[in-house]
Amino acid sequence: MNVAFFTGIRAVEVLERPRPVLERPGDVLVRIDTLGVCGSDIHYYTAGRIGGQVIEHPATLGHECAGTVAEVGAGVDRLAKGQRVAIDPAISCGDCDQCRAGRAHTCRDLQFLGCPGQAPGAAAEYITIDAGSCYPIPDSMTMVQAALVEPLSVAVHARRLAGLQPGSAVGILGAGPIGLCTLLSVRALGPCRAFVTDLLDNRLRLAKRCGADWTGVPTRGDAVADILQEEPGGLDCVFECAGEQAALDQAVELLKPGGVLVLAGIPEGDRIHFRADALRRKELQLQNVRRQNDCTREAIDLVASGAVDVNPLATHHFGLAETKAAFDLVADYSDGVVKAIIHVSGSPNQPG
Secondary structure, three states: OEEEEEEEOOEEEEEEOOOOOOOOOOEEEEEEEEEEOOHHHHHHHHHOEEOOEEOOOOEEOOOEEEEEEEEEOOOOOOOOOOOEEEEOOEEOOOOOHHHHOOOHHHOOOOEEEOOOOOEOOOOEOEEEEEHHHEEEOOOOOOHHHHHHHHHHHHHHHHHHHHOOOOOOEEEEEOOOHHHHHHHHHHHHHOOOEEEEEOOOHHHHHHHHHOOOOEEEOOOOOOHHHHHHHHOOOOEEEEEEOOOOHHHHHHHHHHEEEEEEEEEOOOOOOOOOOOOHHHHHHHOOEEEEOOOOOOOHHHHHHHHHHOOOOOHHHEEEEEEHHHHHHHHHHHHOOHHHOOEEEEEOOOOOOOOO
16 A cells, blocks of 8 residues: 655655554554645654654654545444544543543543654555544545544634633634634634634635634734724633744733633744733633544534535645645645645545
8 A cells, every 4th residue: 555654854755565454453444535734744744843742754644534444353343344434543542540531632642643653644545543533424524524523623622621602702813724623613602703813815815704703914013903902801712723922922912811822723842931920910821722632523513514614624635646745735835725635545636
């Protein structure tokens, strides 16, 4: 089978490798149909690391995936051959203190697809994975939508952590895939006022399409002042989805006293900082987001019901042999890309 590997900084090669076989009870063999290129993948592609997670080349890549069950292993009774599934890329042990506390996403022995030293990446024609990570999808859902379930589940988790209530005034700083998914998740909750910023006009146009009430480019004029003119008391919650220090500073200015700052973006550097007096005087709450926790089924249901339309996010389509082109496009923010989808099995000319 064909597998895409990081072979160096900004280098990807598609190589032939043996098809994996089922070895552990409870596993399934999945033919990967679609794969989204994630911002965290791009950090590994351009810098070779995220914080202390450093890849060793060659390394497999990719985790935002969906596929079709090809074989089921011993003890698997909830899935059948031929079943189409969205995949949660996090495989938890189920036994540690975190798993027992309902925090499988911070499992002490977590294995995450395409993460250095953990599970193999999903940019492969076939993978084996624990059946518990596979969620059947309805016939009405496309495989592109199923691949987008993973980033949407992160957004659902972020919204849950924020404790957001209908009627809130919300800021979303960064209108990439996670920011847009967060906007969609907020909109599905009920009436809220949503203020979205980004440096790219095409992403702000898409944010409007996804339900933003106000959009702006923070480097043109004073976006903070403009938003506070609309909401003089400040915002109830700000989702920082860019991983940028400037956006973090703006978030602190935008929040009302007692507001919640949700850190969903992944900074390239090792450290971020805040003005301690502003945090203290406003008594702001800081909430980190670590992927998602038990939100995959809700994300599937939101898409399947039509409450959330993720289709506009999938702007570009590639075949597995074009994986490097997909990564270059996303890394360089080229051609108005929001989410690049790699059709690992099948043709990119028939996105669906």
